[in-house]
Amino acid sequence: MFVAPAIAQPPAPLAPPSAPAAARGAAEARGLPAGAGAAASGFRPCAAAVVTGGFFAVVEARRRHRRQRRLHDVAAAGRGACARCAAGATVVAEPAEDSPSQDEVDLPPALRGGSLWSEFGVHPPLGSSALQLRRFPDRGLGWVATRDIEEGEALLAVPLKDILCAPMGPDSEAELAAALLQVLGEGPRFDGSPGKEPVDEIWSKYTGAAFPSAPAGAALTWNEADIEALEFPSVVGQLKAYRAHLLQSAEQVAAFTGAPLDRCTWAVNAVVTRSFGEDHLGRVLAPFADLFNDRPMAPAIWAAKRAMNPEYPVTAWTFAETDGEDGQKWFLMRSMAPVAVGQEVAICYGEGSHAEVHVFSSPAELVEAVANLSGRTHSMEPRLELLTNATNAAAPLAVRPGGLGASAHLLSCMEVALVDDVDLPSVREVWSIGAGHAVLQPGVPEDRRAALRKEVLELASQVVTQRLSELTPASADEDEIRDTEAKLAAGAESEDGEERLRRRHLAARFRLGAKGVLSQFLRRAAEDEPTF
Numbered sequence: 001m002f003v004a005p006a007i008a009q010p011p012a013p014l015a016p017p018s019a020p021a022a023a024r025g026a027a028e029a030r031g032l033p034a035g036a037g038a039a040a041s042g043f044r045p046c047a048a049a050v051v052t053g054g055f056f057a058v059v060e061a062r063r064r065h066r067r068q069r070r071l072h073d074v075a076a077a078g079r080g081a082c083a084r085c086a087a088g089a090t091v092v093a094e095p096a097e098d099s100p101s102q103d104e105v106d107l108p109p110a111l112r113g114g115s116l117w118s119e120f121g122v123h124p125p126l127g128s129s130a131l132q133l134r135r136f137p138d139r140g141l142g143w144v145a146t147r148d149i150e151e152g153e154a155l156l157a158v159p160l161k162d163i164l165c166a167p168m169g170p171d172s173e174a175e176l177a178a179a180l181l182q183v184l185g186e187g188p189r190f191d192g193s194p195g196k197e198p199v200d201e202i203w204s205k206y207t208g209a210a211f212p213s214a215p216a217g218a219a220l221t222w223n224e225a226d227i228e229a230l231e232f233p234s235v236v237g238q239l240k241a242y243r244a245h246l247l248q249s250a251e252q253v254a255a256f257t258g259a260p261l262d263r264c265t266w267a268v269n270a271v272v273t274r275s276f277g278e279d280h281l282g283r284v285l286a287p288f289a290d291l292f293n294d295r296p297m298a299p300a301i302w303a304a305k306r307a308m309n310p311e312y313p314v315t316a317w318t319f320a321e322t323d324g325e326d327g328q329k330w331f332l333m334r335s336m337a338p339v340a341v342g343q344e345v346a347i348c349y350g351e352g353s354h355a356e357v358h359v360f361s362s363p364a365e366l367v368e369a370v371a372n373l374s375g376r377t378h379s380m381e382p383r384l385e386l387l388t389n390a391t392n393a394a395a396p397l398a399v400r401p402g403g404l405g406a407s408a409h410l411l412s413c414m415e416v417a418l419v420d421d422v423d424l425p426s427v428r429e430v431w432s433i434g435a436g437h438a439v440l441q442p443g444v445p446e447d448r449r450a451a452l453r454k455e456v457l458e459l460a461s462q463v464v465t466q467r468l469s470e471l472t473p474a475s476a477d478e479d480e481i482r483d484t485e486a487k488l489a490a491g492a493e494s495e496d497g498e499e500r501l502r503r504r505h506l507a508a509r510f511r512l513g514a515k516g517v518l519s520q521f522l523r524r525a526a527e528d529e530p531t532f
């Protein structure tokens with residue numbers, strides 16, 4: 001399986017922000033930046049969690065004094081990409097069933113044992129946590145459960161003084177990247193005094209050990225040809241736009257910090273691939289919390305869990321305060337699902353990280369296609385109005401994995417485009433379990449409903465078949481995966497060559513996964529009694 005490059009939408013997930021505790025020490029004192037980029041399409045941001053009980057009984061109060069300074073020089077020029085979702089701009093795959101190395105020796109020396117963890121004051125001490133850092137063949141570092149973990153269980157908490165954050169907004173990637181360079185001694189002082197900010201040794205050790213020089217999945221690491229290899233026009237278009245935005249961010253960071261452009265690109269890349277969007281904090285870089293890999297969760301699964309448990313969180317991460325006298329503030333990670341001992345503890349990066357394949361780029365494109373394919377001559381104007389004014393008008397017109405119900409938004413919109421004038425006033429919003437959000441539905445009588453749904457599925461199948469015919473066959477992707485795996489196993493002659501192979505491999509897995517989602521849709525739609 002795969003995950004579509006999630007260009008634009010974590011519910012409030014990975015997205016980023018300001019200077020480290022440093023920057024943040026002051027942020028904490030002055031009141032944290034208001035979370036601006038909170039809820040996306042139907043999701044609500046987390047409320048701050050208040051952590052009760054003994055989990056944070058021992059608090060190491062290491063205080064550093066630095067002041068936050070906004071990156072004033074970063075222009076707020078109009079941007080094509082969504083500011084909430086920097087970390088969404090990565091191409092990642094659903095964790096493969098591969099086993100991590102069993103040995104700490106495969107970890108960077110600075111990450112072995114728990115010394116850096118305790119230097120940062122992460123809680124609880126690594127030895128009493130349920131986590132063990134390991135290296136995975138296809139996705140770098142990640143956490144493994146040392147014992148069974150329950151859904152909702154606290155995994156680790158980073159003191160707020162040790163995170164970097166920037167207010168959410170169009171420049172949050174640039175601001176956070178600049179703050180990262182500042183704590184590494186490569187940018188101006190946070191307090192505005194002359195000279196460079198002194199190196200924060202702990203952050204320097206951590207980034208040196210944990211941050212890859214060029215993250216394989218990041219939009220910024222990919223050149224135009226790499227991106228075009230993803231084949232799907234909507235994905236290619238979004239990634240190109242986001243890459244352009246990030247390149248501009250790197251230039252802004254260079255102008256502000258005076259650091260070389262390649263360092264600024266590295267910092268923006270780090271932000272894009274490792275930061276979190278949090279309602280109270282903005283865009284956040286949090287040591288050790290950024291080592292969880294992605295396991296996508298479809299909106300419908302999230303909605304079902306939320307229906308059963310109103311406390312089920314939007315994201316695995318949240319701002320938390322310890323109750324009691326010390327009133328410590330934390331960046332807290334919780335498990336979104338039960339994990340058995342020995343299994344990887346992964347998190348869902350956000351709403352946009354589930355696999356889905358966009359079929360239409362807009363409601364206007366959808367109604368035009370429906371009119372052409374069905375031969376309907378009724379005016380599409382009132383239908384377009386309904387589609388564009390619906391609560392979830394921004395939801396992607398996409399085929400999603402997980403049965404036809406998961407694609408209910410796409411299919412219902414097509415139904416609205418098809419429905420006769422007489423039934424138009426009956427269109428209303430209904431909750432779709434499969435989609436995980438409300439969709440439009442014409443209130444046609446049951447005897448006509450079956451015929452309408454049959455026609456919708458036939459038309460949708462025609463469109464999907466057409467989309468598939470414009471793509472290379474899946475067998476070519478399988479060949480590419482085999483070829484790149486063999487070459488990687490044999491060892492590339494250079495680091496650059498290895499990175500290129502990894503990008504080719506990831507692109508092929510992405511294409512294969514997306515085509516699989518479309519093919520599965522066609523199979524389901526051709527079943528005798530398809531339902532959605």
Ligand SMILES: C[S@@+](CC[C@H](N)C(=O)[O-])C[C@H]1O[C@@H](n2cnc3c(N)ncnc32)[C@H](O)[C@@H]1O
Pocket residue numbers: 090092093094095096138139140141142210211212215216217218273274275290291292293294295
């Ligand atoms: C926040 S970091 C997670 C820690 C990372 N594995 C590391 O070694 O630092 C996010 C990066 O991990 C990799 N990653 C995360 N989840 C993945 C997945 N399901 N499949 C492949 N790579 C993944 C991608 O390179 C992504 O940009």
